[in-house]
Amino acid sequence: MMDRLGHVGLNALVGIPLVGALLATIGIGLFWMPYDPIAIDLTHPLGSPGLRHWFGTDEFGRDVLSRSMLGARISVLVALATVAVAITVGTALGLLAGYLRGWTDRLLMMITDAVLAFPGILLALALIAVLGSSDGSIVLALSTAYTPSVVRVVRATVLSIREREFIEASRTAGDSPLETIARHILPNVLPPVVVLATSLFGWAMLSESALSFLGVKVPPPAPTWGNMLSESRPYMDVASWLSIVPGLCIAGTLLGVNLLGDALRDWLDPWRET
Amino acid sequence: MIAALATPLLRFAGVRIEAAGRARAGSAPLLDDLSFDVAPGEFVAVVGESGSGKTLAARSILNLLPDGVRRVAGRIELEGRDLTQLSGPDMRKIRGAQIGMVFQEPMVSLNPAMTIGRQLAEGLQLHRQLSRGEIRRHSLAMLERVRMNDPVRCLSAFPHEFSGGMRQRIMLAAVLLLKPKLLIADEPTTALDTLSQREVLELMVELAHDEGAAVLLITHDLGLVARYTERAIVLEKGRLMESGTTRQILTDPRNPYTQRLVASLRGGITAGTAVPASEPIVVQVRNACIEYPGRPGLWRAGTPTQVVHGVDLDVRSGEIVAIVGASGSGKTTLGRAILDLKPLAAGSIRFDGIELARMTPAQRKQFRRSAQLVFQDPYSSLNPRLRVRDIVAATLRHADIDAAERAARVDAVLDEVGLASFGDRFPHQMSGGQRQRVAIARAVVCRPRLVVADEPVSALDMTIQQQVLALFRELQGQYGFACLFITHDLALVRQIAARVVVMSGGVVVEEGPVPSVFNDPRHKYTRELLAATPALEAAALVS
Numbered sequence: 179m180m181d182r183l184g185h186v187g188l189n190a191l192v193g194i195p196l197v198g199a200l201l202a203t204i205g206i207g208l209f210w211m212p213y214d215p216i217a218i219d220l221t222h223p224l225g226s227p228g229l230r231h232w233f234g235t236d237e238f239g240r241d242v243l244s245r246s247m248l249g250a251r252i253s254v255l256v257a258l259a260t261v262a263v264a265i266t267v268g269t270a271l272g273l274l275a276g277y278l279r280g281w282t283d284r285l286l287m288m289i290t291d292a293v294l295a296f297p298g299i300l301l302a303l304a305l306i307a308v309l310g311s312s313d314g315s316i317v318l319a320l321s322t323a324y325t326p327s328v329v330r331v332v333r334a335t336v337l338s339i340r341e342r343e344f345i346e347a348s349r350t351a352g353d354s355p356l357e358t359i360a361r362h363i364l365p366n367v368l369p370p371v372v373v374l375a376t377s378l379f380g381w382a383m384l385s386e387s388a389l390s391f392l393g394v395k396v397p398p399p400a401p402t403w404g405n406m407l408s409e410s411r412p413y414m415d416v417a418s419w420l421s422i423v424p425g426l427c428i429a430g431t432l433l434g435v436n437l438l439g440d441a442l443r444d445w446l447d448p449w450r451e452t
Numbered sequence: 453m454i455a456a457l458a459t460p461l462l463r464f465a466g467v468r469i470e471a472a473g474r475a476r477a478g479s480a481p482l483l484d485d486l487s488f489d490v491a492p493g494e495f496v497a498v499v500g501e502s503g504s505g506k507t508l509a510a511r512s513i514l515n516l517l518p519d520g521v522r523r524v525a526g527r528i529e530l531e532g533r534d535l536t537q538l539s540g541p542d543m544r545k546i547r548g549a550q551i552g553m554v555f556q557e558p559m560v561s562l563n564p565a566m567t568i569g570r571q572l573a574e575g576l577q578l579h580r581q582l583s584r585g586e587i588r589r590h591s592l593a594m595l596e597r598v599r600m601n602d603p604v605r606c607l608s609a610f611p612h613e614f615s616g617g618m619r620q621r622i623m624l625a626a627v628l629l630l631k632p633k634l635l636i637a638d639e640p641t642t643a644l645d646t647l648s649q650r651e652v653l654e655l656m657v658e659l660a661h662d663e664g665a666a667v668l669l670i671t672h673d674l675g676l677v678a679r680y681t682e683r684a685i686v687l688e689k690g691r692l693m694e695s696g697t698t699r700q701i702l703t704d705p706r707n708p709y710t711q712r713l714v715a716s717l718r719g720g721i722t723a724g725t726a727v728p729a730s731e732p733i734v735v736q737v738r739n740a741c742i743e744y745p746g747r748p749g750l751w752r753a754g755t756p757t758q759v760v761h762g763v764d765l766d767v768r769s770g771e772i773v774a775i776v777g778a779s780g781s782g783k784t785t786l787g788r789a790i791l792d793l794k795p796l797a798a799g800s801i802r803f804d805g806i807e808l809a810r811m812t813p814a815q816r817k818q819f820r821r822s823a824q825l826v827f828q829d830p831y832s833s834l835n836p837r838l839r840v841r842d843i844v845a846a847t848l849r850h851a852d853i854d855a856a857e858r859a860a861r862v863d864a865v866l867d868e869v870g871l872a873s874f875g876d877r878f879p880h881q882m883s884g885g886q887r888q889r890v891a892i893a894r895a896v897v898c899r900p901r902l903v904v905a906d907e908p909v910s911a912l913d914m915t916i917q918q919q920v921l922a923l924f925r926e927l928q929g930q931y932g933f934a935c936l937f938i939t940h941d942l943a944l945v946r947q948i949a950a951r952v953v954v955m956s957g958g959v960v961v962e963e964g965p966v967p968s969v970f971n972d973p974r975h976k977y978t979r980e981l982l983a984a985t986p987a988l989e990a991a992a993l994v995s
Contacts, residue, residue, distance in 0.1 A: 342832045342833075342835075343827040343829060343832045343833035344832070344833050344834055344835040344843075346788075346793055346825065346827075346833075347825060347827070347833055347846075347891075347894065348846065349793060350791055350793070350820060350823065350824055350825045350847075351820065351846050351847040351849065351850065351894075352816075352817055352820030352821060352849075352850040353846075353849070353850075361846070362835050365835075365837045365838075366835070366836070366837055448836060448837055448878040448880065449836075449878075449880055
């Protein structure tokens with residue numbers, strides 16, 4: 179057990195502090211923020227970073243640090259929820275399709291291929307147009323767009339695993355199909371899913387920003403990093419911090435989560451022990 | 453032989469191969485100071501088990517060593533010319549034209565995206581100036597010589613349209629088309645069944661004789677050595693153990709390792725004893741027919757192909773019955789059906805008198821514990837993400853015992869298979885033989901009434917085969933389970949089974965006690981199989 183945790187790779191060395199900082203920011207933000215993130219102070223619009231406002235203020239004089247802290251909570255929550263839904267639904271459907279084959283497989287693949295045929299962002303836009311713009315509908319729209327790729331990855335892995343003889347061994351041991359899937363197939367499917375989940379997290383966060391940029395957003399005045407970015411656009415030349423701060427937040431979070439995903443995959447790998 | 457006088461065709465002089473990179477002090481070289489000669493037209497075997505360095509030796513001739521491995525000393529001469537000093541372009545002129553190579557795996561050594569015709573033509577275009585018409589003529593003639601049925605059609609066909617044996621013959625054609633002086637065959641028939649193996653090797657010998665080519669046969673199978681080569685070189689862990697004429701090595705081995713190898717050929721285990729007819733019948737198969745579903749279209753089900761046609765079989769308690777047959781004979785499918793892993797299209801299979809298809813859930817639960825399977829491939833049969841302890845314990849999950857007893861049973865069985873200290877390992881940390889012990893432990897831990905062993909030692913080296921087989925016999929004697937031993941290797945049958953069932957094309961062609969079937973085979977197919985098993989011949993020679 180010691181050597182399983184003993185070698186901390188570079189991935190974990192950089193990833194853990196980054197994700198730790200993110201979680202700390204969110205945690206602190208729950209109890210304390212320097213200013214009310216939605217309080218408008220028209221006497222100090224576009225204030226540059228300084229002692230009073232560390233990261234400056236926006237066009238309505240709102241504190242950028244406070245907004246970023248609240249934005250972290252909302253952005254991460256939206257991305258996490260999206261990934262959780264996409265991975266859960268996608269893994270379940272992928273296992274079903276890959277294990278059962280036959281009609282279930284064909285039907286599921288037809289649907290996934292049809293969804294995959296639309297550009298993700300377009301599909302999300304269309305869904306949000308129908309559902310109305312709220313954080314819930316953004317999660318639903320994005321996870322609908324991402325689920326098919328999860329189904330594809332899981333199904334492909336299941337197809338290669340289910341032909342291995344230890345699956346037959348599990349059947350001769352008297353395992354029911356559900357037990358076989360849970361004990362023998364799922365653990366072998368997890369590593370690619372973990373990596374996919376972290377990269378989807380990044381995509382979800384970027385898409386949320388992109389959607390905000392296109393005007394489909396978590397309703398204002400609640401800030402998300404994407405919202406903040408899109409609102410900063412007109413002031414880019416006079417108040418660069420308005421885009422730099424949320425931009426850095428997004429970049430740092432993505433880097434941290436992806437590195438953590440790679441580290442997780444390595445920890446899950448029995449071949450690490452030689 | 454004349455080898456000593458004339459210039460040898462191939463000469464290894466003090467060749468040493470090491471793993472490159474950080475050369476740790478004291479780490480053994482992969483090949484240590486290897487010297488031997490091959491005379492023109494001579495058939496020489498390089499014998500050894502996995503890790504002996506035999507494949508590295510073969511590859512070093514063509515300077516095709518894998519990454520991370522390099523030759524650090526010694527000369528390799530072809531007709532007096534040092535191959536190790538050649539530049540890349542000069543080496544490429546030797547490859548194919550002077551030295552041809554046939555690889556082990558016919559499934560992957562032909563390019564699946566190219567027609568046979570183009571693959572045959574490739575070498576000729578590289579090494580000879582010939583017109584397209586001449587290339588075609590040469591190719592057709594060679595395909596005819598390797599006895600392909602329809603050479604003209606063969607030229608425009610793709611590799612996947614042929615069986616393993618046919619592909620290996622095509623490979624042979626491609627290599628010999630260039631009339632090399634030396635043919636290196638690296639385990640050329642390991643992936644083939646007995647009859648195709650014989651076909652390919654006889655063809656290789658015949659063609660090499662015709663062309664006057666020398667053959668370097670790399671193999672772990674002493675049976676092949678005995679049958680097809682004049683001289684043999686025995687390697688173990690990179691060291692030359694013994695070299696001499698094949699006959700001398702088989703009848704009078706001097707080196708202890710060679711003696712062990714030859715002993716494993718003889719088979720240290722006595723054949724299974726027949727059980728009295730009073731023993732209860734564990735498995736009763738009646739008129740079993742098994743089908744594979746055809747490829748379904750969009751709206752219709754596929755036409756099924758029947759692979760087992762009306763087989764009858766009885767296995768009594770404590771009896772070891774061998775099922776032999778070539779690949780595609782239906783023996784594996786039958787084994788799967790007996791374990792209820794494959795449904796019957798017609799007929800019935802009873803286990804302890806209860807028909808498999810009509811079992812109640814409670815009976816099925818009992819059946820799953822009583823009937824176990826040992827697979828051929830110890831790499832694919834163990835879940836790579838579970839530790840050995842958990843792999844073995846999995847069979848006990850549905851037994852009505854508590855966790856402490858389960859752990860005790862697992863420890864006990866791991867001890868019995870000689871893996872007491874391996875419980876916390878992952879499969880990839882073990883050798884093939886050790887993995888197969890895990891697979892056997894998994895099967896016997898729940899004290900089954902029946903074990904179906906599907907080629908349980910075919911993937912292992914000869915001495916390891918003997919160890920695993922001995923272990924299997926020992927456990928069988930101790931627990932008294934009935935065993936269905938599925939194999940293509942008749943030499944193994946004689947060592948373990950009391951009764952043998954010969955299958956061909958999905959039907960049983962012959963069955964009876966092992967001695968009578970071996971000494972007096974009735975069916976033509978059985979006689980062919982027996983004749984094609986070189987290990988039997990070699991065993992007769994050495995004992």
